Amino acid sequence: MRDWLTAREIAEEQLPELPKTESAIIRLAKREGWNAHPCYVRDRAAVGGGLEYNYRLLPTLAQVTYVQRHMVVGLETATPEASTEIVAPATVSNRAAMERDARLAVLGAFDRFARGMRLHQRACMQIFCDRYGMGMIKVDDWVKDLVPSVSKRSLARWRSLKTNGADHALAIDRSKARAGTGVLDTANDGLVRKFLLALVAKAPQLAASEVRTQCRYEFGDTLEVVSKGLRKTIELPPIRTFQHFLKALKETHAVELTKLTNPDKFRSTMALSGVGTLRHITEPNALWQIDASPVDALCTDGRHSIYCCIDIATRRSIWYVSRTPRASAVALLMRKAILAMGSPDAVKTDNGSDFVSRDIKRLFASVAIEAVVSDAYSPEQKGHVERMIKTFQHKFAVLLPGYVGHSVADRKAIEDRKSFAARLGEDDAETFGVSLSGAELQEAVDRWAETMYAHEPHAGLGGRTPFQVAASSTTPIRTIDERALDVLLMPAVGNDGRRTVTKFGIRIDHRHYLAASILPGTEVFVRRDPNDMGRVHAFSLDGGTYLGEALCPELAGVHPETWVKAQKELRAEIIRDKTAEIRKGMREINKGPALHERALAVAARDIPNVVALPKREERHQTPQIAAALDVGTSRKRVEPVATDAQREIVLADLAPQRAFENVTPIRSDPTPAQRFRNALDIEQRHTAGEHVDAEQLIWFGSYRESAEYKAQRAMWEDFGDQAPGLRT
Known part of the structure; x- marks a missing residue:
């Protein structure tokens, strides 16, 4: 509804209480001073100029007639906050939201209807409600269906709720209320x-x-x-x-x-799934995801599985077709992907046996790739590769001969294209038109990935293609030599690849592989050459050192006797080289003292400079000991008693020898008295804290335990320092 009208447009409306011609309207405006209201009159902007008047300057009956003629109650008459599109909050049903919008539209229409009326508010409400009920105010169909009529009381209540900011109270769904x-x-x-x-x-x-x-x-x-x-x-x-x-x-x-x-x-x-959680992965080869799925198409050699590897940053993909899902297929996929795109920082897989096998873990560890395993039954954690496989199945697999559908229902629909009579006696190859082999399928998949998918704009890449993103990257690519990669992909023997070399070589599957360069007792990690069953390669247990190759003569096609003889000669030469330096050292040892002399000399150096004092002794006696002493004697043992003459002789021996000049001693060996005097001197000097030679202390320790020392000591204790030869 237009709010501003020219004099001609007012006359054309033929409103009650107003003249019917343009000139009469102009004279009425001058007479009643319409031009004196600056808020209700303005210059006409269109060509020709003149003035435009707001319809609120018209008499009341003319205003009511004009409004009911041109105003349509709908969303456009609602408050400015009301949206032009019905949107229900989360806590409000669609029905309640429509009820609210209809009431707001009616309130908006009333505000426009009453604005400028020279009537009391209640009179305006009465006129509006009456004309709304009689259909004299144009109303959108959906508003009329929800609010067929309105009363002054309802209008007043709605206006009060709107004024107090309680618009949500206008949203009433009677069915939900119950x-x-x-x-x-x-x-x-x-x-x-x-x-x-x-x-x-x-x-x-x-x-x-x-x-x-x-x-x-x-x-x-x-x-x-x-x-x-x-x-x-x-x-x-x-x-x-x-x-x-x-x-x-x-x-x-x-x-x-x-x-x-x-x-x-x-x-x-319905499960909560994050979107864009890997947008921070912007560098190529920062993270790969790999997964597998049966191909929705048959081949002449059966149904195959397809393994997919996708680079998160560039969306490049590498594919490998395998007859059966197994760890070797994952290894070959990784070989193909690394040679094509470089080595990744991390690879995310599910916890399938072919992805978490020992061989795959060993491969990842060997080339420094972090293995990230998603939780069980959580395909959403590797959604990129899941989506990639779905894209392949729905965009390319459907084009393949031998396509069998994505589900049982799809397969049934394909089979039903032929009548039962036509299918009678046919096998799957004839029914589904199978013509590709597994190798041909691999070639077709590679061509699709390189020529079609790699050049399609991707929304996750900002509209760029995987090829463009990969080509524009300046990040260095970590490459691995193909020969080294082939060795790392060789399967390990047994469960863990560990073997211990014996005199017979390395035993694998009841056969022995000989390697002269690896000595017996060495623990090795063994990889088998898949192209030569008679050859294996031995590494250190951590795989960081190559020890050599070993051959099984029977499997390698070599004459066993000749090979063993050659290995013995090589082993003998290796042993000679390794023992040459050792033999030289043995000869150097033989030039010195004997080993026991060396040990005794070291023990003597370790003896502390301390002499233990004599311990108090007690004679231990039992009947059995006494009886043993009586063996060989016919009479009771009598303790010897020293006579005076014998004492004289002992004292004479203990007396110091006079020095006679020009006299040569008859014998040079010290007497018992001299040895005892020497022992007393050593003991006194040691007790006084004076230095005593270690050899003298050793001699004193052994002499003190002799019967001679004990007899001399008893005599000395009886006579003391007055004994001849001991006076100081």
Whole structure:
């Protein structure tokens, strides 16, 4: 509806209480001073100039007629905050949102209708409500359906809610307002509803009649409900009520029931899934994802599996076709991908046996690739490769001869293209038109990845193609020599590849592989050459040192006797080289003292400069010891008693020898008295803290335990320092 009109346009409207010609309207404007209201008159911007008047300058009846003639109640008459598109908040149903928008449209129309009216507010509301009810105000169909009529009281209440900012109170869905108040919702204090919800989750295939039967078994033929504050007993509702209730229950709890009854559908359509979680991966080869899936097409040599490797940053993909899923296929895929794109920093896989085998873990560790394994049954954690395989299956596999469909239903539809009579006696190859072999399929997949997918714009790459992203990257690529990669891909023997070399060589599968350069007792890690069963390669246990190759004469096609003889000669030469230096050292040792002399000399150096004092002794006696002493004697043993003459002789021996000049001693060996005097001197000097030679201390220690020392000591203790030869 236009708010500004020229004098001609006002005259053309033929409104009541106004002249019918343009000149008469101009004279009326001058006479009533319309031009004196700057807010309601303005210069006409169009060609020809003149003035334009706001319709609110017109008399009341003329305004009402003009508004009801041109104003249409709809979203355009709602408040500026009202959207031109019906959008329901998360907590408001679509029906309630439409009710709110219709009421806001009516309020907006009333505000425009009443603005400028020279009438009381209640009079304006009465006129608007009357004309709205009589259809004299144009209304959009959807508004008329939701608000067929309006009263002054309702209009006043709506305006009050809008003024107080409570627009949400205008959103009323009468059907939702009654939700949760039905018989089956409230019966038995809500226990019936809980039981039915659990029953639907356990057996979603049950019909309403079966559900009612189960409810009868659980609660009987009557239910308890509360109506208007009073508890009463009612009969079990009919099947129709159960049908409506189950329909509403499944809609209300759609997510929970899908999680319990169809986990795969919940994971693919309802489970929370992050978008753009790998957008920080911008460098090529920072992260790869690999996965496998059966190809949705048959080959002449059977159905194959397709392994895919995708670079997250560039979306480049490498494919490998394998007859059966196994770890060797993953290894060959990695070889192909590394040679084509370089070595990655990390590779993410699922926890399938072919991806987490020992050989694959060993390969990743050998080339310094971090292996990241997703959680079990969580394909969303490697969504890029999952999406890549789906793209292949839906865009390229459908073009292949031998396509069998993505599901059982698809396969059935393809089979049904021929009548049963036409298929009678045919095999799958004839039915599905199989013509490609596995090798031909590999070639076709590689061509599709290089010529089609690599040059298609990708939304995740900002509209660029994988080829463009890879070509524009300046990140250095880590390359691996093909020969080294082939060796690292050789399978390890046995479960872990560990073997211990014996005198017979390396035993593998009841055969012995000889390697003269590897000495017996060495633990090695062995890889088997897949192209030569008679040859293996030995490494250190950590794989960081190559020790040499070993051959099995029978499998290598070599004469066993000749090969063993050559290996013995080589081994003998190696042993001679290794023992030459050792033999030289042995000869140097033989030139010196004997080993026991060396040991005794070291022991003597370790003896501390301390002499132990004599310990107090007690004679131990038992009847058996006494009896043993009597053996060989016919009379009782008598202790010898020294006579005076004998004492004289001993004292004479202990007396110091006089020095006679020009006299040559008859003998040079020291006497017992001299040895005792020497022992006393050593003991006294040691007790006084004077230095005593180690050899003298050793002699004193052994002499002190002799019978001679003990006899001399007894005599010295009897006579003391007065004994001849001991005076100081």
